[in-house]
Amino acid sequence: MPTPDRRRQVARARAEFLTSGAVADAAVEDAILTSWRRSRFAGVDIGTPHVPYGDALDLRSRLVRCATPVIKRLHDRLAGIPVSIVLTDERGRLLQREDSERRLTRIFDGVYFAPGFCYAEAHVGTNGVGTALEEGRPVFVSGPEHFNERSIAFACAGAPIRNPLTRRIEGLIDLSCLAEDAHPMMRVLVQEAALDIERLLLDDGSERQRVVLEAFLSVSRRSTGAVLSVCGDVVMANQRASALLTPTDEALLRAMATELPADTPDTPLGMSLAEGSWAQVRCHPVVHGSAQAGTVFELRLQEPHPRPRPAQRSVPVTLPGAAGQSPAWVDASADAREAAARRLPLLVSGEAGVGKTTLVRGVHLSAHSTGRFVLVDCDAAVPWSPADLGLRGPAPLQTVVLRHLDRIDPRHVLQLDALVDDLLAQRPAPWVVATAASLGDVPEHLLRRFDSTVTVAPLRHRIEDLEQIVPALLEQLAPGRGSACSEDAMNTLARKAWTGNVTELRTVLAAALRRRPVGVVRREDLPPTSSTTSRRALSPIESLERDAIVAALVDTDGNRKSAAAKLGMSRSSLYRKLHAFGIDPSDAAQR
Ligand SMILES: Nc1ncnc2c1ncn2[C@@H]1O[C@H](COP(=O)(O)OP(=O)(O)OP(=O)(O)O)[C@@H](O)[C@H]1O
Secondary structure, X not given: OOOHHHHHHHHHHHHHHHHHOOOOOOOOOHHHHHHHHHHHHOOOOOOOOOOOEOOOOOOOOHHHHHHHHHHHHHHHHOOXXXXXXXXXXXXXXXXXXXXXXXXXXXXXXXOOOOOOEEOOHHHHXXXXXXXXXXXXXXXEXXXXXXXXXXXXXXXXXXXXXXXXXOOOEEEEEEEEEEHHHOOOHHHHHHHHHHHHHHHHHHHHHHHHHHHHHHHHHXXXXXXXXXXXXXXXXXXXXXXXHHHHOOHHHHHHHHHHHHHOOOOOOOOOXXXXXXXXXXXXXXXXXXXXXXEEEEEEEEEEEOOOOOOOOOHHHOOOOOEOOXXXXXXXXXXXXXXXXXXXXXXXXXXXXXXXXOOHHHHHXXXXXXXXXXXXXXXXXXXXXXXXXXXXXXXXXXXXXXXXXEEOHHHOOHHHHHHHHHHHHHHHHOOOOOEEEEEEOOHHHOOHHHHOOOOEEEEOOXXXXXXXXXXXXXXXXXHHHOOOOOOEEOHHHHHHHHOOOOOOHHHHHHHHHHHHHHHOOOOEEOHHHOOOOOOOOOXXXXXXHHHHHHHHHHHHHHHOOOOHHHHHHHHOOOHHHHHHHHHHHOOOHHHHHOO
């Protein structure tokens, strides 16, 4: 336990840090100093921080089931020692607390260290729960090592609990007491307890996982396609599946695994992959005993035609202000509507200008609610306080869109995380949606906040949507003028690559309307644009190929020989394709 001298030294270091932001060498452990910096950065209140509360606790989870006997044993072992045992979820929200003394019940309830309250570092600053989760390892925080004043009276040791197979953090076990009662053994005890819980998690899952593994291996052996299995949190993929599927596809398959009934007929379903291609999916539910243990998926890339559609999506979903009837758009609309109905935080991905915000606004409007729709641009939003962002007000919030999540400044991640907590803790909670052009650029920390994802396909991969989008845009740009596009103008538009998607289309139509403010827009009214105008509308697979060629030319500064080598094709094939797809290499190189 820290001696009084050591305690004074830490208290001095804390005061120095709070005034100057610096600390003398070795005055506190590195982990504590790093956590103080994070806490300050997140704008945590140094006096009495706001501890968010949410009452939707999952107390029947596997984590709670496996932790309960361990907590009980520890409670018996610690009888007579003034300490509380706490279990939290992976975000630091308390699920259970067992106090060895009644005195502690009153004290800990008084500082909101109780089930439902969230002790993430971004809210309360350095503490045994939030800091151990941030660090991903056991941490002991005592007295003035805490960031906020109110916690200085306490000491807590926290150890993350990891999924034994994926090693992802599932929760945390913590021992907390008054600072004067702290003992170094607390750190050892929580580490032991975390390991015990992990062992039980392994036992609990291993039988189910063994059965699913066997099914996965058996399908992989006989299949020449991509094979992926889902068993709870554990996903296994063969080499082909790893190469073919993006995290978004994987998330979709995980969702399918939970939704498909065990008696799903063995008929293949169609699935639009995040990269825009189309796959035929066979689902093999794996049953163990009387319950479904998991699902094995077998995927084959499809030629573009015919596109089989899942039966349940045969009725098009139309959303106000969001035009489009292509299967990819209809699927995305239906998925987004479902997420809204279940109030699941949703991440909508897709290239810039594809209509991500339009889709979400359409879902919002289709609910006919009087609640507010608020857009927060993560690229620009500073400061992050709810009032400044327009999130406070008399009318209830219905939908909050965190636009361009992939462009957030890394220094603002914790503030945004705290904002999401604040939104989700409201009653009723708004539907929280984020949009991003590149999922790979969304900080991992934030990615985990979103339970479901929807991908909006690029316009060139659902070019048939022009039929509805062009009239909708003409009406937006020239309301009431009854403008339309001639057939030859539509044919020209259908042959363009639309790398800037609907935003680019809107600009082109705006220019055409300047030339022909009323009546029918003809081909000659369209501005000359884009190096990639092909002679005919391309199929989805062809447009993927064209994208790959343009990307290779961009990477090689327009050098055809290097681009052909990069694409693994002969130079003559590349020349043929440049011609067929109408690609001008020098123009592509200037992008
Ligand atoms: N399906 C659609 N129907 C009608 N208009 C659309 C559609 N999709 C996009 N638009 C129009 O295209 C423009 C860009 O759409 P939107 O802002 O929704 O795209 P985004 O993907 O959210 O863009 P960014 O990536 O820049 O955030 C807007 O003017 C919008 O009105």
